[in-house]
Amino acid sequence: MKFTADLAIDWMTKANQKIQDNKDYLSSLDQAIGDGDHGINMARGFDAVMNKLGNNDYEQVADVWKESAMTLMSKVGGASGPLFGTALLKMSMAVKGEAEVDDKTFVEALEDALAGIKQRGKAEEGEKTMIDVWAPVVEKMNEAQTVEAGVLRDTAESAMEATKDIVATKGRAAYLKERSKGHLDPGSVSSYYLFAALAETLEGEG
Amino acid sequence: MKKIINDPNQVVTEMLDGVVAAYPDQIKRIPDTTVVTKKDAPVQNKVGIVSGGGSGHEPAHAGYIGKGMLDAAVAGEVFTSPTPDQVFEAIKAVDGGSGVLLVIKNYSGDVMNFEMAAEMAEAEGIDVAQVIVKDDVAIEERDGRRGVAGTIFVHKIAGAKAEAGASLEEVKAAAEKVIANVRSMGVALTPCIMPASGKPGFELDDDEMEIGIGIHGEPGTERKPLGSADDIAAELMDHILADMELAESDDVAVMVNGMGATPEMELQLVNRKVQAILQEKGINTHKTFVGEYMTSLEMAGCSVTLLKLDADMKELLDSPTTAPAF
Ligand SMILES: Nc1ncnc2c1ncn2[C@@H]1O[C@H](COP(=O)(O)OP(=O)(O)O)[C@@H](O)[C@H]1O
Ligand SMILES: [Mg+2]
Numbered sequence: 001m002k003f004t005a006d007l008a009i010d011w012m013t014k015a016n017q018k019i020q021d022n023k024d025y026l027s028s029l030d031q032a033i034g035d036g037d038h039g040i041n042m043a044r045g046f047d048a049v050m051n052k053l054g055n056n057d058y059e060q061v062a063d064v065w066k067e068s069a070m071t072l073m074s075k076v077g078g079a080s081g082p083l084f085g086t087a088l089l090k091m092s093m094a095v096k097g098e099a100e101v102d103d104k105t106f107v108e109a110l111e112d113a114l115a116g117i118k119q120r121g122k123a124e125e126g127e128k129t130m131i132d133v134w135a136p137v138v139e140k141m142n143e144a145q146t147v148e149a150g151v152l153r154d155t156a157e158s159a160m161e162a163t164k165d166i167v168a169t170k171g172r173a174a175y176l177k178e179r180s181k182g183h184l185d186p187g188s189v190s191s192y193y194l195f196a197a198l199a200e201t202l203e204g205e206g
Numbered sequence: 207m208k209k210i211i212n213d214p215n216q217v218v219t220e221m222l223d224g225v226v227a228a229y230p231d232q233i234k235r236i237p238d239t240t241v242v243t244k245k246d247a248p249v250q251n252k253v254g255i256v257s258g259g260g261s262g263h264e265p266a267h268a269g270y271i272g273k274g275m276l277d278a279a280v281a282g283e284v285f286t287s288p289t290p291d292q293v294f295e296a297i298k299a300v301d302g303g304s305g306v307l308l309v310i311k312n313y314s315g316d317v318m319n320f321e322m323a324a325e326m327a328e329a330e331g332i333d334v335a336q337v338i339v340k341d342d343v344a345i346e347e348r349d350g351r352r353g354v355a356g357t358i359f360v361h362k363i364a365g366a367k368a369e370a371g372a373s374l375e376e377v378k379a380a381a382e383k384v385i386a387n388v389r390s391m392g393v394a395l396t397p398c399i400m401p402a403s404g405k406p407g408f409e410l411d412d413d414e415m416e417i418g419i420g421i422h423g424e425p426g427t428e429r430k431p432l433g434s435a436d437d438i439a440a441e442l443m444d445h446i447l448a449d450m451e452l453a454e455s456d457d458v459a460v461m462v463n464g465m466g467a468t469p470e471m472e473l474q475l476v477n478r479k480v481q482a483i484l485q486e487k488g489i490n491t492h493k494t495f496v497g498e499y500m501t502s503l504e505m506a507g508c509s510v511t512l513l514k515l516d517a518d519m520k521e522l523l524d525s526p527t528t529a530p531a532f
Binding site: 027031035036037040041044073075076077078079080081082083121170171172174175176179 | 322
């Protein structure tokens with residue numbers, strides 16, 4: 001792949017579309033096991049990202065991701081704001097200075113993003129958080145050393161669905177203990193939208 | 207949804223305008239932020255105290271700004287932690303050269319956003335310390351406990367300590383001492399409705415109550431038929447006392463906090479029973495607070511908080527403050 005700033009913008013645009021379309025759904029997932037604001041938070045953040053990206057020019061992928069990261073961090077709030085913000089900020093640091101990002105660097109960027117989320121959230125895989133989507137996606141991409149749209153989407157989707165069976169031990173859902181089982185983790189669903197959007201961007205390019 | 211609002215998306219900023227307009231001599235807003243500070247911030251050579259969190263808990267947190275309490279309060283969206291850049295603005299605004307204490311309630315969002323702000327401040331050479339309030343005994347494991355109404359006592363005692371000229375380390379220690387000695391538990395009779403979604407956060411039947419509810423409608427320990435004021439008070443006290451080491455003739459401060467839609471009359475009924483239980487055990491009530499201190503929009507219900515006091519804490523609790531909500 002040759003991932004450019006234009007593709008990075010396209011990714012954020014498609015991600016925004018999915019978040020806005022599913023705003024109420026995301027909030028209803030959060031209502032079941034959290035406080036019901038996840039869709040509202042994410043929609044507010046991505047709306048601001050689109051505003052920012054639409055009003056500026058970007059030469060490098062790193063610039064798009066950094067701008068998106070800082071915007072999400074200052075607009076989303078809650079638990080998901082710092083986490084998605086950190087993820088994109090780590091990605092931007094990993095590709096700094098490169099006009100075209102290849103598969104290997106892209107995979108490294110995703111690895112750094114995952115490490116950033118884990119560190120910020122003090123959480124690991126299996127705690128019913130967005131890490132349960134990020135970790136398997138990163139693992140799969142790492143094995144293949146390539147970012148292939150179909151694999152990306154499928155991995156993210158099945159990982160997202162698998163969060164249903166997990167008992168939450170981090171985030172607000174942890175207050176429910178056993179009762180958190182049987183519900184999807186909202187942050188994992190929005191992470192899935194992020195990866196599904198990335199898959200669409202990559203398909204459009206190919 | 208039936209609410210007195212204009213635009214659901216402007217509730218927080220319009221609320222802050224209202225607060226500043228109500229106390230123009232005491233409180234100001236940092237332009238283009240959701241941060242309100244003491245009018246005379248920063249106070250030179252005094253540790254600054256910053257608190258904050260999601261909105262919907264009024265009078266928390268802006269109402270606790272004043273001499274002897276908070277220097278700044280950061281308001282997030284309704285029930286959503288404020289973002290690091292806003293908290294950072296607050297830190298910068300109240301740093302008078304002696305450092306800043308952040309009072310954080312124990313929710314993953316709040317902890318992360320405030321921590322990031324602290325990192326930003328440290329990078330600019332500002333001394334920052336943090337304490338995390340976790341007083342809600344509805345959660346068994348101590349580290350997972352939510353920060354609820356007990357936070358107000360942390361504001362008061364840390365604020366008084368800072369006012370007395372203590373160092374950042376000393377102010378932090380005073381706050382930690384409150385955190386170690388404060389316990390709360392709540393009950394809900396009806397849910398609350400977030401303006402942006404227009405929907406109740408959870409559902410409760412007409413004849414039901416939820417014991418151990420959080421201030422964002424997080425689930426409690428038990429859902430059961432609505433009890434009498436005495437029963438409710440006794441049940442909350444059972445949980446709280448089981449988690450505290452209180453001996454005869456110990457001193458406590460009591461807070462009976464309304465969640466937003468419960469009349470003071472009912473809160474006093476709860477207080478009556480709380481005091482009776484304390485008296486029976488020979489525990490001395492040093493001071494009582496009954497009213498709305500940490501609400502949850504229009505939730506009906508209340509929480510009970512006990513703070514075990516020593517001589518130092520009594521003095522700090524009793525010292526004057528100009529904060530409008532205390
Ligand atoms: N400690 C954590 N580590 C990783 N992800 C987390 C953590 N806490 C919460 N999350 C993620 O954040 C999501 C909730 O986001 P959101 O509702 O926007 O914030 P809040 O929980 O503060 O209301 C959860 O579904 C989960 O995926
Ligand atoms: Mg939420």
